[in-house]
Structures are given as C-alpha cells and as structure tokens.
Amino acid sequence: MTAAQFPRRRTPVPHANGASRRPDLDTLTGLRTGKPSFYPEYRVNAERLRRVIVALDRISAALVRTMEGSEALVRAVANAAADHLSSDWIIFALVTGELPDARPRHVVLGPDAVEWVNLALVPEKVRRHVQAVHDGVPAESAHGHDHDEGRRHLHVPIRLNGRTVGGFVAWTPPDRDIDDTDHSVLRILAGQTASALQNCALLDRAERLHARTAKQAEDLRSRNDELMATQQALGAARQREVLDNERHRIARELHDSVTQYALSAGMHIELCRTEAAGWEGSDTVVGHLDTAKDLTRRAVEQLRSAIYALNDDDHGDKDLPSMLRRLSTVHMPDELRVEVKIGGTPVALPPDHEQSLFRIAGEALFNTAMHASASRAMVRLAYHDDHVRLSVSDDGGANPEEIRRTLRAAQVGGPSGEHRGLVNMDARSREMSGSLRFRRSRIGGLQVLVDVPLGSSNGVRTSEEVR
Structure with a gap:
C-alpha cells in the first residue's frame, strides 16, 4: 500500500470547552481519504463546499450592513442564517445587558423567513429558547439536539471577548438535516456577527461624539460671535463716550468764550450805533453798524445752535x-x-x-x-x-x-x-x-x-x- 492510500492524520484542535475538535477549514473543505468510495464522497463534499461558498457570500453581504446600524445588521445576519439552513424557525437573540446599544434584542424568523414580532403567537419551544438566550442560560453544545427532532435543531452561542453575548437557534424541516458544515458556517456567522455588532456600537458612539463635538463647536462659534459683538459694542460705546466728552468740552469753550465775545461785540456795536445816531451825516455809519449788529446776532444764534447740538446726548443714537x-x-x-x-x-x-x-x-x-x-x-x-x-x-x-x-x-x-x-x-x-x-x-x-x-x-x- 502506498503512502497516498493511508488516510492523513489530523492534529486535534483544542475546543473552547476542553474537547478536541477538527478545524473548521477541514470540516468545510477537506477530504482526506484513500477509500474506494472516494468519488461519491467527493461529490458530497463538492456540494457541501458549494453550499459553504454560497453561505459565506451571504454572510459577507450581511456583515457589510454595519454602516447601516445594528438593526439592519441583525436582520441581515438572521436572514443569511435562515437562507443557508432553509430553516422552519430561526432565532437571533442577545443576552440582557450585553451589547446594550444593539437593536433589536431578538429576531424570530418563521417559515419562508417571515419575521414574527409578537412572541405570543410563536410556538412555545421557540418562545422558550428566546427567553433562555435573553437570560444568559448556558447554550447547548455544538452537537446538542432535541431528542425528538434528531439533527434538525441547532444552537450556536455568540461569543465576544470570551463571554457569551447572544446566540442563534435554528430548526430545519424534516428533509433538511444539520451537519457539521452547517454548524461551522453558523459558528463563523456568530463570531463575525459579534465583531460587527461591536463595530456598530463603536460607530454609533463615534457618530454621537462627532455630533456632540460639532454642537459644541457651533456653540463656541456662536459664543465667539457674541463676544466679538460685545467687544465691538464696548468699543463703540467707548468711542461715543470719548466723542461725547469732546463735544461737551467744545460746547463749554464756545459758550464760555466765543459766544461771550460775540455778545460783547454786539453790545459795543449797539453802543456805537447809539452814539453815532446824533452825528451829522452818520446815516452811512449807522447802516453799517446795523448790518454788523445783525451779523453778530446771527452768529450768536448759530453758536447757540452748535452748543445745543454738541450738548445733545441723544445725537449719536x-x-x-x-x-x-x-x-x-x-x-x-x-x-x-x-x-x-x-x-x-x-x-x-x-x-x-x-x-x-x-x-x-x-x-x-x-x-x-x-x-x-x-x-x-x-x-x-x-x-x-x-x-x-x-x-x-x-x-x-x-x-x-x-x-x-x-x-x-x-x-x-x-x-x-x-x-x-x-x-x-x-x-x-x-x-x-x-x-x-x-x-x-x-x-x-x-x-x-x-x-x-x-x-x-x-x-x-x-x-x-x-x-
């Protein structure tokens, strides 16, 4: 017998619960045998590989929904699992208190992948499993099935950082058994779903933080605008105060000096006019004095107008x-x-x-x-x-x-x-x-x-x- 006729030995892989387990890659793609029944088994494994590739493609399409939020992601992965298993019922649920930002907390898909929102209408066994996942009851083993349903029931926990945060539970029709390949696909889906949900939570927190930062930036900009407006108002008020003080000073100067000189000039003109009235041929002189008196009166009126305007505090408003x-x-x-x-x-x-x-x-x-x-x-x-x-x-x-x-x-x-x-x-x-x-x-x-x-x-x- 040649070496190629001997089956290749597989190195056991430690499982999370301590038992040895073949790698998922061997389960999904490996055919290591030299038996005469090689070709029939090859065909079975080829079909299994095709289903795995289709399932992984569906999983990839579901997991890219991360940017749409946890709700779209949860429903997408539940539909991907239901499509792969052709399931009668499938449950996706999260443990109470785990991944608190993820919504919804459970999705129940019945025949034809129709979502059942009202749990009171679903079969009792489905409702019981939803509650068990929510309560964090330890999941059944990977090969654990209900005795009355043979290989048509599967429970896969969703783990993140070593703790169980949820689980998938599936029931398939009588003509659809769940094999190791299905379990491997569901376990891959469960692991990737946990990471994707965590990424959704981080993305949601980042978006909230960005929104809060943007609001704070807008608030700071608004306050800065208010501060600049207040500074401008204070500067304008200070400028008005300086101008008012200068106007009042000029008004005092005009009142105490120029106006008094103009009034004194008017009085002297009137005195000269009175004395010149009795002189012979003084009509021309008196006429000039009348003109000077009138000009002096108008000058005093204009000075008073200027003083009034300068002293008017409401002038600038x-x-x-x-x-x-x-x-x-x-x-x-x-x-x-x-x-x-x-x-x-x-x-x-x-x-x-x-x-x-x-x-x-x-x-x-x-x-x-x-x-x-x-x-x-x-x-x-x-x-x-x-x-x-x-x-x-x-x-x-x-x-x-x-x-x-x-x-x-x-x-x-x-x-x-x-x-x-x-x-x-x-x-x-x-x-x-x-x-x-x-x-x-x-x-x-x-x-x-x-x-x-x-x-x-x-x-x-x-x-x-x-x-």
Whole structure:
C-alpha cells in the first residue's frame, strides 16, 4: 500500500470547552481519504463546499450592513442564517445587558423567513429558547439536539471577548438535516456577527461624539460671535463716550468764550450805533453798524445752535433723517423756512458717514442763513440702490460758479481761515468716497449736492474734481 492510500492524520484542535475538535477549514473543505468510495464522497463534499461558498457570500453581504446600524445588521445576519439552513424557525437573540446599544434584542424568523414580532403567537419551544438566550442560560453544545427532532435543531452561542453575548437557534424541516458544515458556517456567522455588532456600537458612539463635538463647536462659534459683538459694542460705546466728552468740552469753550465775545461785540456795536445816531451825516455809519449788529446776532444764534447740538446726548443714537429734521427746527432764523424731504427706503449708513452728511447739511444751511439772503431752503435726502444723495437748495442769490471759484481759492490759498466751511464740506465728502457739487437749484438759488456710494470705504478719493 502506498503512502497516498493511508488516510492523513489530523492534529486535534483544542475546543473552547476542553474537547478536541477538527478545524473548521477541514470540516468545510477537506477530504482526506484513500477509500474506494472516494468519488461519491467527493461529490458530497463538492456540494457541501458549494453550499459553504454560497453561505459565506451571504454572510459577507450581511456583515457589510454595519454602516447601516445594528438593526439592519441583525436582520441581515438572521436572514443569511435562515437562507443557508432553509430553516422552519430561526432565532437571533442577545443576552440582557450585553451589547446594550444593539437593536433589536431578538429576531424570530418563521417559515419562508417571515419575521414574527409578537412572541405570543410563536410556538412555545421557540418562545422558550428566546427567553433562555435573553437570560444568559448556558447554550447547548455544538452537537446538542432535541431528542425528538434528531439533527434538525441547532444552537450556536455568540461569543465576544470570551463571554457569551447572544446566540442563534435554528430548526430545519424534516428533509433538511444539520451537519457539521452547517454548524461551522453558523459558528463563523456568530463570531463575525459579534465583531460587527461591536463595530456598530463603536460607530454609533463615534457618530454621537462627532455630533456632540460639532454642537459644541457651533456653540463656541456662536459664543465667539457674541463676544466679538460685545467687544465691538464696548468699543463703540467707548468711542461715543470719548466723542461725547469732546463735544461737551467744545460746547463749554464756545459758550464760555466765543459766544461771550460775540455778545460783547454786539453790545459795543449797539453802543456805537447809539452814539453815532446824533452825528451829522452818520446815516452811512449807522447802516453799517446795523448790518454788523445783525451779523453778530446771527452768529450768536448759530453758536447757540452748535452748543445745543454738541450738548445733545441723544445725537449719536438717532438716524440721519431724524437728525436732519431736527436740524431744520433748531435755532434757524425766523425769516428762513426750511423743509426736509426723505426719498427711497432708508438704510443704515456707517455712523461716521451719517455724522459727515449731517455736518455738511448743517454747514450748507448756515451759509444759506448767513450769506444767501434766502427765505426758503429745502433739504432732501434720497436713498438709491447704489448711493445716497444729499442736497440743500435755497432761493437766495448765490452763484454756483462763484462758489466753485471760492472753494478752489480756499483750497490753495493757505491757512487764512476764510471759507473753511466750504473746504470742510469738500473734505468730508472725499472721506466718504463721495462727490461735492454746486449748481443752480430749481427754486432759483444755489444747490449743494453730495453723492455717497453705498458700501464704500472711508478711503479718500485721489482724483475727483469739484464741479
């Protein structure tokens, strides 16, 4: 007899319960024999191998459901086991307290792999096995079968890290026996299912942790935005406080010095006028003194208006239309009627832009009251899609071309102090990237026109000719 005719000896493999056991690989694929019945056994093993390959393919398809969560995974592995065994009944159940994140805790599939949700309707033997797995009752041995059912009942425990966390229980039809190959396939499925369920739990915890981290990041971002807004508000409040203190200081200086000098000058003019009234040929002198007295009175009125505006603590908290309406009613000469019109939908402008437009309007009205001999003035603020237009028109006798020449002369004529109002108006418009123009108004006098683009920076224009 040749060596090939002797059966190959198999090395026993220790089993978990202490008994020796052939490796699953030998059970699933090995045929080690030299008997004359080799070919029939080969055919049996070939069919068994085919069923094993199909079963492993189903197991692989079931286990990739890990990303879909434990519920999809549990049902997929239960269906894979039912398909392989062509079972009448199959149970997948987890021990109470083990793998607490896994859902559902049991799946019962009846004939044709139909899931039975209500355990009260399933056979008593099935219900008893479900409860036994839940309670952690030690599983039957791998070859343990009910005596009245022969080789048609199988119980395979699901173990993880040396402890039993669940189990498969299956019953097959009378014409379908459970052999060692089926047991090996179910044991492979049980082991891989335990790992997959653990991976599901880890993935679920990772997703919850990621969601919690994302929520915390969003909360931190929101708090950071609130902090930045608070810092900006505090900075703006501090800036307003500094500006208010400076405005109050200037108001005190104007009241205590300039206004008093103007009042004293008015009193001396009135004294000179009284004394000159009795002189021969003094009509011309008295006329000049009357003019000087009137100019002094208007100067005092303008100073009082400026002092009032500087001392108004609510000045910085109102919008530009409200500021212009108030400007038209504060200390204007009785003979000058001022109207304010607002066009378009008002939009919020940067605070420094609103202050600059307000100062330009105030300077234009001051010039109208002091120099134009006008009886009517109109302030119009128009909001357009891409720019804001401020215009101050009067019915006085000023000439636009003469005003333009005066401004150009004041800009190049050195610090003489004359016509600084016009220069300041032009400088403010440039700081807003806007333009300042003078032209004939529709009501007969001069129109001061300022256009400021919306969304512009505070950069100074480098090449803008005053027209």
